[in-house]
Amino acid sequence: MLTTRPRGTNDFLPGEVEKWQFVENVFRDICKEYAYGEIRTPIFEHTELFTRGVGETTDIVEKEMYTFNDRSNRNITLRPENTAPVVRAFLEHKLYSQTQPTKLYYIGPMFRYDKPQSGRYRQFHQVGIEILGAKSPAADVETIELAVKYLERLGLKMKSVDEAGSLTLFINSIGCPACRPTHIRQLKDYLSERLEALCDDCSNRYMRNPLRVLDCKKENCQEVASNAPSILDSQCEECKEHFQGVREYLKAVEIPFEIDSQMVRGLDYYSKTTFEITSDALGSQSSVCGGGRYDGLVELCGGDPTPGVGFALGIERLILTVDKKSKVLPETPPVDVFIASIGSGTSLETFRTASKLRSENISSDYDMLERSLRGQMKYADKINAKITLIIGEDELKRQAAVLRDMESGDQQEIPLSEVVIKVKELLK
Numbered sequence: 001m002l003t004t005r006p007r008g009t010n011d012f013l014p015g016e017v018e019k020w021q022f023v024e025n026v027f028r029d030i031c032k033e034y035a036y037g038e039i040r041t042p043i044f045e046h047t048e049l050f051t052r053g054v055g056e057t058t059d060i061v062e063k064e065m066y067t068f069n070d071r072s073n074r075n076i077t078l079r080p081e082n083t084a085p086v087v088r089a090f091l092e093h094k095l096y097s098q099t100q101p102t103k104l105y106y107i108g109p110m111f112r113y114d115k116p117q118s119g120r121y122r123q124f125h126q127v128g129i130e131i132l133g134a135k136s137p138a139a140d141v142e143t144i145e146l147a148v149k150y151l152e153r154l155g156l157k158m159k160s161v162d163e164a165g166s167l168t169l170f171i172n173s174i175g176c177p178a179c180r181p182t183h184i185r186q187l188k189d190y191l192s193e194r195l196e197a198l199c200d201d202c203s204n205r206y207m208r209n210p211l212r213v214l215d216c217k218k219e220n221c222q223e224v225a226s227n228a229p230s231i232l233d234s235q236c237e238e239c240k241e242h243f244q245g246v247r248e249y250l251k252a253v254e255i256p257f258e259i260d261s262q263m264v265r266g267l268d269y270y271s272k273t274t275f276e277i278t279s280d281a282l283g284s285q286s287s288v289c290g291g292g293r294y295d296g297l298v299e300l301c302g303g304d305p306t307p308g309v310g311f312a313l314g315i316e317r318l319i320l321t322v323d324k325k326s327k328v329l330p331e332t333p334p335v336d337v338f339i340a341s342i343g344s345g346t347s348l349e350t351f352r353t354a355s356k357l358r359s360e361n362i363s364s365d366y367d368m369l370e371r372s373l374r375g376q377m378k379y380a381d382k383i384n385a386k387i388t389l390i391i392g393e394d395e396l397k398r399q400a401a402v403l404r405d406m407e408s409g410d411q412q413e414i415p416l417s418e419v420v421i422k423v424k425e426l427l428k
């Protein structure tokens, strides 16, 4: 127990963590270009935010939440997604009273009691964006475009543009409170004649939330779903027009897409546009990014009716894809300078020199374990040092050090007072 992490969680160690920093930095950069501000909300919220905001009959709320009572008996849940928390913060801080729309991005861990496997964990991480207060299809497509551009910047390609590409964008419209009831009625009729073919979960929940059946991963249910009446056939005028707009904006920025009329996505709060980006480098956990419009959510959380649209993109699945399909991810960065010391009295000077170099933003390291010179040079190799400084007893008497360029092998004696200048010259 003491040496094993909880099931479904991960440790990210140096070597791997540079990739995380890289994809997070690229995300921050692109969000800045699209004029989004970062929001950081707590990792836990009142459970009710999710039962109401995500939906009682969703997989997330029915089976996946980490919920507990705290010491004062408050019912708390580790956030399984971040749209409801962002909406909560939007209301709590009255962001709606500032210039609209509100454009926010986030990066952070989410928690779901999922069945752990490749690309599916209990603590996982998402980057995401939300636009609150804009109902134009331009907003839907801005979020899609940002996701696609982000993935492209990480070296991934759309399959329809490049044979070797791995990404596909699926879009759908799941209607609004005006037209969805018609579709749901048709869907219920259709399903009621096929109940034996559905899994236990679906035959139980088809009355309460038949759209869920379309989202079930079981083969039989998917088979039934594939022939179900299409939601696109029962759209009202407003939804039709909006969906038309989404397609036009997508074409305007040349983003290829496929329409998947069965895609409803796992959260209850969606209306109109839903979208998903899948990667064929991922096997069965193929969804990298999911998003859509949620015009009813703000009101559901107690605010005035306010349109919203956004996406969430899973970092673990992103990195699995980028590892397979792209070469942009960085390796562990080398250390600029390793300082070796030989003989008594040199270690203080070494320590002082390291401190001086570090203050000049030059990464530096030295031996802490009293190794032999040979051992120290091995260590310098291991950390990939670009330059080695050797401070021996004789050099120290002359206030000097030997500077060695590890790539060329060239070395020279330099005065200790010139270490920073000489190192900077070599690093250039």
Ligand code: ATP
Residues within 6 Å of the ligand: 081, 112, 114, 119, 120, 121, 122, 123, 124, 125, 126, 265, 266, 285, 286, 287, 288, 289, 290, 291, 312, 313, 314, 315, 316, 317, 318
């Ligand atoms: P799935 O159908 O694979 O369970 P989902 O529909 O539950 O995905 P969303 O709620 O749309 O996923 O979350 C957006 C993204 O977050 C997903 O596309 C995926 O990249 C990532 N994600 C969701 N659940 C997990 C998980 N348990 N482990 C790792 N990543 C996840």
Ligand code: MG
Residues within 6 Å of the ligand: 059, 266
């Ligand atoms: Mg899921």
